[in-house]
Amino acid sequence: MPDSSGKIDIYNSFGANVTETTPANDMIDNNTSILSINSTDKDVLTTSSAASPGRTRGLEKGLPEFIILADLTAEEATDKPPDGLYAWAVVFACLISLMLSIGINDAYGVYQQHYQLSEFPQATTAIISWVGTTQFLVMCVGGIFSGFLCEHFDTRILNAIGAVIMGIAFIAASFCRSIEMLMVTQGLLYGLGASFPFVAGTSIPSQWFTKRRGLATGIALSGSGIGGMWMTSATSTLITSLGRPWAMRVTGIISMAAVLAVSPWMRVRLVPNRSERLIDWSMVKDLRFNMFLIALVFAIAAYFGPFYQIPSYSVLVLHKSESWGSNMDTLMNGLSIVGRLVVGLLADAVGPLNLLILNMVLAAVSLLVLWVPFDTVGTLVAVDILFGFAIGGVVSVIPVVAAEVFGLARLPSIIGLLFIGYFAGGLLGVPPMSALLDNVGHRTDYKSSILYMAMLPVCSLVFLLLMRLIITRRIWVRV
Incomplete structure (x- = not known):
């Protein structure tokens, strides 16, 4: 050699x-x-x-x-240069797409609170949580196929198709009066539509930048936090003033219109010059990728727990109002925006994997050290702030780590492969937490659920450290 x-x-x-x-x-x-x-x-x-x-x-x-x-060749899909004005227009389009696709999913805690306390009080927490869980799981499964489609078809058209399906799903859900039908519309159908802007918005920004890739990706992915923040507040207000059906109709129309409007800029810059395989299974031969995938499973499992449970926890344990609980989700989404931007800004200098590990430490501390032993308003606010910041950084830097370590040309399909981890994380997260709350905590004692939630980022941290040790054993080095 x-x-x-x-x-x-x-x-x-x-x-x-x-x-x-x-x-x-x-x-x-x-x-x-x-x-x-x-x-x-x-x-x-x-x-x-x-x-x-x-x-x-x-x-x-x-x-x-x-x-x-990784693949040695890739074709340029456009004559637009990287790092230019058009590249930033792509980032803005990805921000809007993620703001509506993931942001609406992040705001499901408001629906969970409404279903649990008002509309379906006899249903178990676990059953109700499956509406939001189905939404996310289908988004992940659809993301596997979306990654493949984004490499072979025009992502602008795929994004527009996703927008229409998202809008139809929420409008249809507004007429549903049972949890089962909500699982089909708000859960399955919306998740299917959102998978297109989800995978495109996550993978495209990295292809358009060579100098400020971390910052650009962080800005684009901050859209999910922005969406979660204003959608949480707006959904709570709409349900209170107009009722749940009209809240869903308004949400469906807005999401469809906004994502359709930015679809012309949702385009890839590179397409791989390779096989027609749906998933790049060769990646599973890479030990680093296996560690990354397992860490991702635990990270995603931890992600949605606080968003889903804090609103009802605020009412049932801290005896605060429903609006106060919704505001806690709004605050957490707001801090996740800050986390995405800060981590994106630092990733290019410090190293994306280093920052992913640091943010996972903060997430573990927020849940295990603060939330598990304390049941006070002050500690919940601290959990909200620290976990929101940390998990926002985790989400924004995952695609950057994938791009830096495994390459850009097949990033959409690699992200699609990572969605298998997202899917597994979705199953490992909210459903077991909700089952513990129902069966161990009898729907009022959240201790067992929170303890389970707190161990997930710890497990993720272990595998991230193993991944880093495989790459390098030097501590002070950019990775």
């Missing part, structure tokens, strides 16, 4: 001065330095010997067995 100087020159097509000369023995020593060649643009990998195929094959053979090479 090494030449006579013991060095390998890797040329990446991202502009000038991109030659990276790395000691060959560093590439495999402790699996620390360059562990894969990421497919970040067309003609991604060439070598100093006029892109000699022999040297490329030698490089591949010299890597550890569990490290795989």
